[in-house]
Amino acid sequence: QVQLVESGGGLVQAGGSLRLSCAASGRTFSSYAMGWFRQAPGKEREFVAAISWSGGSTYYADSVKGRFTISRDNAKNTVYLQMNSLKPEDTAVYYCAVLKDSGRFDVGARSPKQYDYWGQGTQVTVSS
Secondary structure, eight states: OOOEEEEOOEEEETTOOEEEEEEEOSTTGGGSEEEEEEEOTTSOOEEEEEEOTTSSOEEEOTTTTTTEEEEEEGGGTEEEEEEOSOOGGGOEEEEEEEEOOHHHHHTTOOOGGGOOEEOOOEEEEEEO
Protein backbone atom coordinates (compact mmCIF):
# COMPACT_ATOMS: atom_id res chain seq x y z
CA GLN A 1 0.00 0.00 0.00
CA VAL A 2 1.09 3.58 -0.73
CA GLN A 3 0.52 6.49 1.62
CA LEU A 4 0.22 9.96 0.14
CA VAL A 5 0.67 13.40 1.69
CA GLU A 6 -0.20 16.56 -0.24
CA SER A 7 1.26 19.99 0.47
CA GLY A 8 1.66 23.39 -1.12
CA GLY A 9 -1.89 24.66 -1.01
CA GLY A 10 -2.82 28.13 0.16
CA LEU A 11 -4.47 31.42 -0.68
CA VAL A 12 -3.51 33.15 -3.92
CA GLN A 13 -4.93 35.96 -6.02
CA ALA A 14 -6.42 35.29 -9.41
CA GLY A 15 -3.69 35.09 -12.01
CA GLY A 16 -1.19 33.76 -9.51
CA SER A 17 0.58 30.43 -9.26
CA LEU A 18 0.99 27.58 -6.82
CA ARG A 19 2.88 24.30 -6.92
CA LEU A 20 1.37 21.35 -5.13
CA SER A 21 3.43 18.37 -4.03
CA CYS A 22 2.38 14.84 -3.21
CA ALA A 23 4.91 12.78 -1.29
CA ALA A 24 4.46 9.02 -1.39
CA SER A 25 5.73 6.29 0.85
CA GLY A 26 6.60 2.85 -0.41
CA ARG A 27 9.07 1.39 -2.84
CA THR A 28 6.42 0.79 -5.49
CA PHE A 29 5.64 4.47 -6.14
CA SER A 30 7.64 4.53 -9.36
CA SER A 31 5.57 1.63 -10.71
CA TYR A 32 2.29 3.51 -10.64
CA ALA A 33 0.61 6.20 -12.65
CA MET A 34 -0.60 9.11 -10.54
CA GLY A 35 -3.43 11.58 -10.72
CA TRP A 36 -4.61 14.85 -9.25
CA PHE A 37 -8.25 15.54 -8.48
CA ARG A 38 -10.10 18.40 -6.84
CA GLN A 39 -13.33 18.88 -4.98
CA ALA A 40 -15.10 22.17 -4.42
CA PRO A 41 -17.76 22.57 -1.70
CA GLY A 42 -21.01 20.96 -2.72
CA LYS A 43 -19.52 19.45 -5.86
CA GLU A 44 -18.30 16.03 -6.87
CA ARG A 45 -14.62 15.21 -6.96
CA GLU A 46 -13.32 15.92 -10.46
CA PHE A 47 -10.30 14.86 -12.43
CA VAL A 48 -7.51 17.39 -13.01
CA ALA A 49 -4.47 15.60 -14.46
CA ALA A 50 -2.66 12.27 -14.63
CA ILE A 51 0.88 11.12 -15.35
CA SER A 52 2.32 7.75 -16.32
CA TRP A 53 4.73 5.83 -14.09
CA SER A 54 7.71 7.10 -16.09
CA GLY A 55 6.45 10.65 -16.45
CA GLY A 56 6.53 10.31 -20.20
CA SER A 57 2.78 10.61 -20.73
CA THR A 58 0.24 13.01 -19.27
CA TYR A 59 -3.34 14.08 -19.83
CA TYR A 60 -5.47 16.89 -18.42
CA ALA A 61 -8.99 18.05 -17.88
CA ASP A 62 -9.99 20.61 -20.49
CA SER A 63 -10.59 23.18 -17.75
CA VAL A 64 -6.91 23.23 -16.75
CA LYS A 65 -5.16 22.38 -20.01
CA GLY A 66 -2.50 24.97 -20.81
CA ARG A 67 -2.47 26.32 -17.25
CA PHE A 68 -1.56 23.30 -15.09
CA THR A 69 1.38 20.93 -15.47
CA ILE A 70 1.75 17.57 -13.78
CA SER A 71 5.21 16.10 -13.26
CA ARG A 72 6.97 13.59 -11.05
CA ASP A 73 10.35 12.79 -9.56
CA ASN A 74 10.56 9.07 -8.88
CA ALA A 75 13.85 9.46 -7.04
CA LYS A 76 12.01 11.64 -4.51
CA ASN A 77 8.76 9.64 -4.58
CA THR A 78 6.93 12.87 -5.35
CA VAL A 79 4.41 14.06 -7.91
CA TYR A 80 3.80 17.75 -8.54
CA LEU A 81 1.06 19.96 -9.91
CA GLN A 82 2.22 23.35 -11.15
CA MET A 83 -0.79 25.66 -11.37
CA ASN A 84 -0.49 28.93 -13.27
CA SER A 85 -3.01 31.60 -14.22
CA LEU A 86 -5.24 30.52 -11.37
CA LYS A 87 -8.92 31.43 -11.43
CA PRO A 88 -11.46 31.66 -8.61
CA GLU A 89 -13.15 28.57 -10.03
CA ASP A 90 -9.98 26.59 -9.30
CA THR A 91 -10.75 26.92 -5.58
CA ALA A 92 -11.05 23.43 -4.12
CA VAL A 93 -9.39 20.78 -2.03
CA TYR A 94 -6.80 19.07 -4.22
CA TYR A 95 -6.04 15.38 -3.86
CA CYS A 96 -3.41 13.13 -5.34
CA ALA A 97 -4.15 9.50 -6.04
CA VAL A 98 -2.48 6.30 -7.19
CA LEU A 99 -3.59 4.51 -10.33
CA LYS A 100 -2.27 0.96 -9.99
CA ASP A 101 -3.65 -0.39 -13.24
CA SER A 102 -1.56 0.92 -16.12
CA GLY A 103 -4.28 -0.22 -18.50
CA ARG A 104 -6.62 2.33 -16.99
CA PHE A 105 -4.08 5.08 -17.58
CA ASP A 106 -3.72 4.01 -21.20
CA VAL A 107 -7.44 4.59 -21.75
CA GLY A 108 -7.42 7.89 -19.91
CA ALA A 109 -8.89 7.05 -16.52
CA ARG A 110 -10.70 10.10 -15.11
CA SER A 111 -13.14 8.66 -12.62
CA PRO A 112 -12.20 8.74 -8.92
CA LYS A 113 -13.50 5.18 -8.68
CA GLN A 114 -10.69 3.99 -10.92
CA TYR A 115 -7.97 5.22 -8.56
CA ASP A 116 -6.71 3.14 -5.68
CA TYR A 117 -5.09 5.18 -2.90
CA TRP A 118 -5.72 8.78 -1.87
CA GLY A 119 -4.10 11.50 0.16
CA GLN A 120 -5.91 13.75 2.63
CA GLY A 121 -5.93 16.76 0.36
CA THR A 122 -4.64 20.33 0.43
CA GLN A 123 -6.81 23.44 0.21
CA VAL A 124 -6.34 25.88 -2.67
CA THR A 125 -8.23 29.17 -2.50
CA VAL A 126 -8.10 31.68 -5.34
CA SER A 127 -9.41 35.15 -4.58
CA SER A 128 -10.80 37.44 -7.23
